[in-house]
Amino acid sequence: MNKIPISVILSVKNEALNLPSCLDKLKRFDQIVVVDSGSTDDTARIAKDMGAEVIQFQWDGKFPKKRNWALQNATLFHEWILFLDADEFVSEAFVSEVEHKITDPNFNGYTIQFQNYFMGKKLKYGYGFQKSALFKKSKGAYEKVDEDLWSHLDMEVHEHPIIEGNVGVIKSKVIHKDFKNLEHYIAKHNAYSTWEAQRYLQLKQSKNKQLSLNQKIKYGLLTTGLLPAVYFLGAYFFKLGFLDGKEGFYLARFKSHYFFQIQTKVHSLKNKQN
Structure with missing residues (x-):
């Protein structure tokens, strides 16, 4: 079987639980590069044993960060790049669609849609998510x-990602399913909320802010203090998250609390600055 001419970049750190399942589904792609941030578990060994190239990345606190660094420094065999995380698992339908779509000269990138799992359950409702990772x-x-x-x-x-030219959509979804525990999910989003609070304050001080429509809505609601409640009502009721049972409720609550964390951290950082 001819390999698909795409270089897949996996950004990882301590992903021994997720990585085997992720790599196992990437066999049709020609190049797999695992960019590791000094994992202390078996991540690097697993990646090498499964035939992936492993590159170690140590951030110096400045631009570029991991993905841009990989674009600039890794030896990438192909023009098309697919960025994935270790808890993102492609399907045969997705791989076949990508193989076809990259031959279209009218597009320079594609947005990928995800099928979300939470606490081991496939979620059919609530807010989905997507990103331009190809x-x-x-x-x-x-x-x-x-x-x-x-x-x-x-x-x-x-x-x-900032992509020149037309960006299409891959209809087949990638599975997003983290095999790590709930404590990891909470810790990860606690770190993310700190970053978002800092970013929010930076944007408030900037005169040259270029925001997407979604960012304008999010930051506008964050300013009013309504974002946590609006998100929960939207995800759980308007987007029918209640039909996903307890897991749908838990995810809507955790995500709304994530926005509450951002809101309170913004307030705390403002107090420190005054």
Whole structure:
């Protein structure tokens, strides 16, 4: 079988639980590069044993962060790059669709949609999510955020890729299913909320802020203090999250609490500045 001419970049740290399932589904792609941030578990060994190339990344606190760094420094065989996390698992339908879509000369990138799992359950309702994680390396890169003095995240999490030209959509979904426990989920989002609070204050002080419509809505609601409640009502009732049972309720509550964390951390940081 001919391999699909795509370089897949997996950004990881301590992903021994998720990585085997992720890598096992990527066999049709020609190049797999695992960019590791000094894992202390068996992540690097698992990746090498399964045939992936492993590159170690140590962030110096400045631009670029992990994904842009990989674009600039890894030996990538192909023009098309697919960025995945270790808890994102492709399907055969997704791989086949991607193989076909990258031959279309009218597009330089594609948005990927995800099928979310939470606490082991497949969720059919609530807010879904997507990201533009497949693009030509000569036509895209992740946005640069001026965060040298305050960021503690070594990888682009909330930064969006800037892609020249048309961006299409892959209809087949990628499964998002983390095999780690709930404590990991909570700790991860606690770190993310700190970053978002810092970013919010930075944007408030910036005169040249370029925000998407979703960002304008999010930050506008954050300013009013209504974002946690609006998110919960939207996810659980308007988007029918209650039909997913307890897991649907738990996820809506955790996500609304995530926005509450951002809100309170913004208030705390403002007090420190005054």
